[in-house]
Amino acid sequence: MKYNLLLISVAMLLASCSALPEIAPVAPSEESAIRQQCKALFPQGKRQFVHSIEADMAGGRQTTMIGVTSISSTDLTIHCVMMTIEGLVLFDGVFDGQKIIINRGVPPFDSPSFAKGMIDDIILIFFHPQTPAVHIGTMEDGALICRFHTGKETAQDVVIHPNGSWMIRQYNGNQLRRTVQADVNANTAKRISDKITLNTYGSQRYSLILKRIESHHLEHHP
Amino acid sequence: MLYQRLNKPLHPAIILIISAYLCIGWADTWEGIRAGAAQIKSVQAEFIQEKHLKILARPLISNGSLYFESPGSLRWEYITPIHSILLIHNGASKRYIESDGHFKEDDAVRLQAMQVVMQEITLWLNGRFDANPDFQASLVQNRKIVLTPKQDALALIIKRITLQLSEKPGIIDEVMIFESEDSYTRLVFKNPVLNLPINETIFTKVR
Numbered sequence: 012m013k014y015n016l017l018l019i020s021v022a023m024l025l026a027s028c029s030a031l032p033e034i035a036p037v038a039p040s041e042e043s044a045i046r047q048q049c050k051a052l053f054p055q056g057k058r059q060f061v062h063s064i065e066a067d068m069a070g071g072r073q074t075t076m077i078g079v080t081s082i083s084s085t086d087l088t089i090h091c092v093m094m095t096i097e098g099l100v101l102f103d104g105v106f107d108g109q110k111i112i113i114n115r116g117v118p119p120f121d122s123p124s125f126a127k128g129m130i131d132d133i134i135l136i137f138f139h140p141q142t143p144a145v146h147i148g149t150m151e152d153g154a155l156i157c158r159f160h161t162g163k164e165t166a167q168d169v170v171i172h173p174n175g176s177w178m179i180r181q182y183n184g185n186q187l188r189r190t191v192q193a194d195v196n197a198n199t200a201k202r203i204s205d206k207i208t209l210n211t212y213g214s215q216r217y218s219l220i221l222k223r224i225e226s227h228h229l230e231h232h233p
Numbered sequence: 234m235l236y237q238r239l240n241k242p243l244h245p246a247i248i249l250i251i252s253a254y255l256c257i258g259w260a261d262t263w264e265g266i267r268a269g270a271a272q273i274k275s276v277q278a279e280f281i282q283e284k285h286l287k288i289l290a291r292p293l294i295s296n297g298s299l300y301f302e303s304p305g306s307l308r309w310e311y312i313t314p315i316h317s318i319l320l321i322h323n324g325a326s327k328r329y330i331e332s333d334g335h336f337k338e339d340d341a342v343r344l345q346a347m348q349v350v351m352q353e354i355t356l357w358l359n360g361r362f363d364a365n366p367d368f369q370a371s372l373v374q375n376r377k378i379v380l381t382p383k384q385d386a387l388a389l390i391i392k393r394i395t396l397q398l399s400e401k402p403g404i405i406d407e408v409m410i411f412e413s414e415d416s417y418t419r420l421v422f423k424n425p426v427l428n429l430p431i432n433e434t435i436f437t438k439v440r
Contacts, residue, residue: 059290063315065332074341075315075330079288090288095341096295096317096330097350098284098410098418099390115412117390220332224314227290 030185031166034148034156042147049147049157049169052177052193053139054203057083057229060137062207064093065220076101078221081229082137089133093120106130132209132219135181136191140167177204187212259402260376263363269402270360276301276404278425282311287415299422301358306436309354319351322436326351329439336439349390350410353380357396357405368394376400403427 037045059081066074079092089106103115104126111126119125140159147157155171161181168180179191189211193204207221259269282295297311307321316331319342328342342351349367356364363370367387368380376398382388390412397407404427408420 059288061289061293061314065330072340073337074339075317075332076341077293077315079286079293081288092286092288094284096311096315098282098293098295099350100286100412100416103288103416225293229290 031158031168031182032150032156034146034150034158036146036148045147045155046144046157048155048171049144050139052169052171053084054082054137055084057081057085058137059225059227059229060203060223061225062221062223065222067218067220069216077224080133080137082133083229084138087138087141089130089137091129091133093129102126102129104130106133128215132189135167135179135189136207136209136221140169260372260398263370263372266362266372266398267360270358272428273358273360273403274303274428275431276358276425276427277429277431278422280423281421283419283421285415285417285419300431300435301355302431302436303359305355305359306431306433307351307355307358308435318439320436320439321351321355322433349387353394357408360403362396399425401425 059079062078062080064076064078066072066076068074075096077094077096079094081090082088087108091102091104092100093102094100099117100115101117102120102125103113105112105114111123111130113121113123113126116122116126140161142159142161144157145160148155150156150170153173157169159167159169161167164184166182168178168182170178170180172178175195177193179189180187181189189209192208192210194206194208196205203223203226205223209219209221211217259265277298277300279296279298282297284293284295286293293314295311295315296313297309299310300306300308305321305324307319309319309321311317317328317339318336319326319328326342328339329336330339331337353365353368356362362378362380365380367383369383371379371381373379378396378398380394380396382391382393392411392413394411395409396405398404399406404425405422407422408418410418410420412418
């Protein structure tokens with residue numbers, strides 16, 4: 012058992028230290044189509060999602076909550092609420108594009124660092140990177156890939172696998188920091204995945220499995 | 234003549250009036266409520282939970298069932314949208330969540346805020362609405378109870394709770410938990426079954 016845990020730890024450590032994967036270039040005529048496919052993975056306009064969130068945190072703690080996330084891709088704003096299944100609101104926060112405002116935080120969900128981490132996760136999952144893709148092409152397994160330089164030392168890959176599932180890989184330098192894995196829906200006509208898994212690496216490891224309960228377009232909602 | 238009238242079956246309207254008369258007053262005083270609740274050894278019911286939040290495009294609806302046995306055994310089960318089971322028995326509380334067909338133990342039950350909610354539920358089902366020293370309990374007209382936190386720290390989590398008692402002694406029709414004026418949870422109970430024996434495994438096992 013201990014040996015297995017050690018192997019898993021080493022594998023995760025190696026994964027987190029892996030270099031950015033190679034991208035095979037494609038013809039310029041194909042780039043535009045891949046760019047569009049990468050963009051289409053992210054919700055457009057004002058949307059609201061209600062998810063069950065299964066959180067697996069450091070120390071083996073597991074909990075499930077309900078998350079309500081309203082986003083606007085046009086003005087890059089977020090309003091999110093996390094509550095227990097019984098409906099008790101643990102966190103209510105707004106990101107106005109610049110700063111985070113905590114409307115309500117019940118301990119231990121009241122810290123600014125928790126709020127920042129949560130908003131960072133939502134941005135990674137739901138927002139297309141704000142910088143243009145610097146590399147577009149294919150990977151060794153045939154997956155399509157768009158690479159973005161999101162900061163001085165940060166990069167983000169959006170990878171679309173041949174089976175329709177997709178993934179976001181976020182790097183700091185050459186180190187993998189977070190991944191988002193979106194499963195293929197049973198109903199393939201629905202673009203937004205019904206099940207999304209976020210994994211973080213490094214010292215503050217956790218994973219979140221988001222399963223969609225409801226989603227709405229919010230164009231007519233205040 | 235009188236004999237004849239007494240021997241006739243009672244008109245349903247008369248039965249209703251007599252029944253109503255017998256029930257009037259059970260929720261007028263704390264003593265009446267405690268006496269009504271004292272008759273309750275067990276409760277089984279279904280419930281619908283509506284979560285109202287300003288952010289929500291429409292209220293979030295959950296469905297479930299509850300089993301309660303006096304003095305403190307509870308099974309509070311949500312069927313949708315997330316299948317979860319809260320078990321309280323012999324002073325221990327556990328919560329399980331179904332994920333991909335399997336039940337996993339959940340840690341949210343340890344949250345202080347959750348402890349407040351669980352403690353309240355078992356007190357209400359025992360008819361001890363005024364027993365929690367953290368809340369000021371007021372009995373208002375039409376069988377309604379209002380619980381208000383005494384301390385500011387608790388008021389930050391829950392502004393007030395209102396409970397609508399049934400005409401039938403010992404039964405709660407509806408609970409409203411207000412976190413703020415535009416964030417509240419409404420629980421409506423239906424199909425209550427009283428004093429039917431409940432197998433102990435209902436409070437100890439998820440299936």
